[in-house]
Amino acid sequence: MQAKNRPAGDLPPIQDVLAVDKIYHGDSRELLKRIAPGSVSLSFWSPPYFVGKNYEKGVTFDEWRTMLTEVVKLHEPIIKPGGFMVVNIADILCFSDPTIPRFQAESYGANRLPVRREDILAVMAENPGANRHEIARILGVSEQTVDRRLKNNNVRGGKYAPQTRVHLVGCFLESAAYEVGMPLYDRRVWVKDPAWENSQWHSNSLRAVDEFEHLYFFWKPGITQVDRKRLHREEWSQWGSRAVWNIRSVRANDDHEAKFPPELPRRMIRLLTDPGELVLDCFVGSGTTTAEAIRHERRYIGIDKEEKYAALATKACEAAYCDRFALFSEAGESNEY
Ligand SMILES: C[S@@+](CC[C@H](N)C(=O)[O-])C[C@H]1O[C@@H](n2cnc3c(N)ncnc32)[C@H](O)[C@@H]1O
Structure with missing residues (x-):
């Protein structure tokens, strides 16, 4: 020093x-x-x-x-x-690094949540003004799941995005x-x-x-x-x-x-x-x-x-x-x- x-x-x-x-x-x-x-x-x-x-x-x-x-x-x-x-x-x-290997997750069990887009729309109709966080709480799922279903994007984790690491x-x-x-x-x-x-x-x-x-x-x-x-x-x-x-x-x-x-x-x-x-x-x-x-x-x-x-x-x-x-x-x- x-x-x-x-x-x-x-x-x-x-x-x-x-x-x-x-x-x-x-x-x-x-x-x-x-x-x-x-x-x-x-x-x-x-x-x-x-x-x-x-x-x-x-x-x-x-x-x-x-x-x-x-x-x-x-x-x-x-x-x-x-x-x-x-x-x-x-x-x-989420530091993007295309040079590292992709994290390969093998998912066990019935991890496909039974919540459909229609279920989310129904909760939204019953709770006007509720935000994504509140809707997720009511349905017992994560905010990401709500988001994915609403956007019709059911691919988990950005399958085609470059791999990321912590920096x-x-x-x-x-x-x-x-x-x-x-x-x-x-x-x-x-x-x-x-x-x-x-x-x-x-x-x-x-x-x-x-x-x-x-x-x-x-x-x-x-x-x-x-x-x-x-x-x-x-x-x-x-x-x-x-x-x-x-x-x-x-x-x-x-x-x-x-x-x-x-x-x-x-x-x-x-x-x-x-x-x-x-x-x-x-x-x-x-x-x-x-x-x-x-x-x-x-x-x-x-x-x-x-x-x-x-x-x-x-x-x-x-x-x-x-x-x-x-x-x-x-x-x-x-x-x-
Ligand atoms: C994380 S925010 C700080 C927020 C602040 N602590 C507050 O309570 O509002 C970073 C700020 O740095 C400013 N900034 C970025 N680069 C700068 C630079 N080279 N010189 C001065 N300010 C800069 C941005 O415009 C931004 O407002």
Whole structure:
């Protein structure tokens, strides 16, 4: 591991340094170079996962990996000594690889479910407005079965699609951070709702449904404040010192496809920073991290390459300021008595 010695010429000219408490529209690979050196106490982010979301269309696997590696490395100069970069990411569960042998399942028993398309249509008629999940529950079958029957596609598991394998991603994040002198300090698991729709495999594959993600804590060597008063005693035992965090996923991803549940950045901010410190999210999306930073009296910088998400995050920050001022004035009023 090699800590980078930064030549003075690498510093951004003072007029280019990003002001704090703002959301920026642009590419993190450019904008991270303009953050004041040693200023960020916590950078918490979740990048595209290379799973085909709209905001990652047209990007190849190599381009995606290079982008993430660059972003990780650009953190070394801007994180303050003793501070953290925490990355939330999932492994790629269906990485297409035509070079590997096809998984050959031999199915035993009467595994052809007796549910027909007509049965599903009848349940839909009896339960207008019921979603696919509810219909599956009523019939006692999986959502995939409902989907296959409705689409008249009774071939299990995409018989003609290329074979897929699981591709781990933590290893290349770890190598990139280690190379610039930021060792992996801790790792936790976020257990979310089971995401049946994202698991593109079928009931006789033996694969598990997608229901957890990783939280990788990288540390920049230096003095770290460890203040036990940041959390209550019960919070330390329930999650502060626990490796598994159970937090429900966001139910309505109507304005952004992959939002954090607010509890996730809230925990990270309260565990790793003090009020007044700077929190960065360089893949800010709908602005969940920056809004939580405001609600907990931290400073923030948010970055997103999509203009519509930078605007959405700005709105989320405005709403968070309103919440904070409302709390502040309630407290002020009660002090008058
Ligand atoms: C997984 S989402 C983050 C969602 C966010 N945590 C939230 O709670 O809404 C990833 C975001 O990264 C943005 N993005 C992708 N590549 C980027 C890049 N090179 N620079 C900045 N933002 C990027 C996408 O537009 C997307 O909004």
